[in-house]
Amino acid sequence: MKKQLGKWLTIFIPLLIGIGIIYYQFNTLTAEEIEKIKLSFQKANYNYIFLSLVIACVGYWSRAYRWKFALNHLGYHTKFSNNLLTVCVSYLVNLTVPRSGEISRAALIKKYENVAFDKAFGTIVAERIVDLLIFLLFVFIGFVSQFDTIYQFLMDKNVSLESLIYTGIIGVILFVIFIVIWIYAEWKIIKKLKKKLSGLIEGMTTIYKMKDKWKYIFHSFFIWFSYLAMFYVAKFALPETTEIGFDIVIMGFVFGSLAIGFSNGGLGAYPFSIALIFSLYGISNDVGTAFGWLVWTSQTILTILLGLISYVLLPILNRNK
Template sequence: MKTPIRKFLSLIIPLLIGIGIIYYQFTTLTPNELEKIKISFLKADYFYVFLSLFVALFGYWSRAYRWKFALQHLGYQTKFRNDLMTVCVSYLVNLTIPRSGEISRAALLKKYENVPFDKAFGTVVAERIVDMLIFLLFVAVGFVSQYDKIYSFLLEKNVKFETLIWVSIAGFLMFIIFILVWIYAEWKIILKLKQKLAGLIEGMQSILKMKDKWNYIFHSFFIWFSYLIMFYVTIFALPETTNISFDVVVMGFIFGTLAVGFTNGGLGAYPLAIAMIFSLYGISNDISVAFGWLIWTSQTLLTIFLGLLSYLLLPVLNKK
């Protein structure tokens, strides 16, 4: 009974948080602001919205193509269409339980390409580590370029910047200690975990050993580049956001990405994060909220469409 309950809670808790955020966001808006948001949706130039969705397709393609390099290194020649469709399905599954798409992706590849689950999942985990490092690079560039603005905001909220620095250092040191313990410790529990996770570790190490690692790294950066351009293109959909500077776009992109992990696909959290960041740069609340919901809604609809289409096509195209 513990597993079904855990699964239910992992689904319902982020969903309730998202609904709560939506309720909070819209109950704090005035009737005039709500009317302006409605008008913004009606007058938006949807050419740029669809252009951003087109750019997003390159991210899907590149993620699937990057996956092939890791799988080939492990000795598995998979059909690209299956790689792409499992990626699409994984994005859809992530809308239900955050980060559950990685499991479904490995499971589907096991079903349709007979790649062992632990090895496929290992390559997916390796991807997430690479993605995290690239995202941290975005964060570093964004925070350094916007240091004065962020510092002023933290002072207004009575948050000491030095405290954040010490917390970051402590977290980094704990991570280093964990890595050293994992590599060198001879504890029975560590050895047992290593044995059980052998396939997972092999998949993760495939990046360092693969002959196509530079292609892999190129596609890793290209994926995030497509995400950023997708976000940037959407600012031209609203007249009030057209002149937003690129550094503000980067900050909105960073905090929007962080918000995705808090709820089901960023439900509620993503538009709120965008609105909060844009408001720091003098963009009106109604326009900030409208932009956040415009980009989140369009991307979510694309994810649902591609995910459902791929889920239906996978068994059809893999009939034996």
């Protein structure tokens, strides 16, 4: 009963957060702003949205291609089609429960390519670590280049620099305590977790030992540049955002990426964060909201379509297994 309750909560809590953000966002818009948003969707140049989706597909391909280097290192030579289709399904599953797509990807590659689940999941965890490091690089570049704008925003919201520093210090201290407990504690639960993670560790260390690690790293950067490129291209879809600079693009990209983790696939949170960041640069609320919803809706539709098609194709292409 507890397990079922926990499962449903992981689905509905992010969903409710997303719905709550949508309600709040549109409740703060005037009738005139809502009409402008509708007009923005009507007059948008969807050729650029289509180009953005094509770039997104290239990112999907690169992620599937990168995965083969880690799997090959572990001795598994999987079909690229299976890698790609399972990646597409994982993106779809992530729209329901955040980060659950990783589990489904490992389960599917085990089913269709007989790759041990823990090792497959380990390679996916390794991917996420690499992705996080690259994303943090984007965050660093964005925050350093836009420090004055962000600092002024925090001051306007009465958030002092000292409070941010104290929060960071507390976070570091808690992290160090966790590492010490993990290394030295003899608790049963820690030992059990270490045993279960033994297969994951092998998958995670593949990056350092694999023959094609530089190709792996290249695709890792390529994936994130494709994410940034599809966001950048989308700005040409609306006349009001065509002339915005790269500084606004990278900050919108960073905060939009962060927002995806707050709700199911960024429902509500993504458009809200884009509108908020754009407002720091003098872009009206209706334009920022329209742009955020335009990008989020198109990417979500693509994710759903590719995920469903892939889910249907997987058993068809592997029916002899």
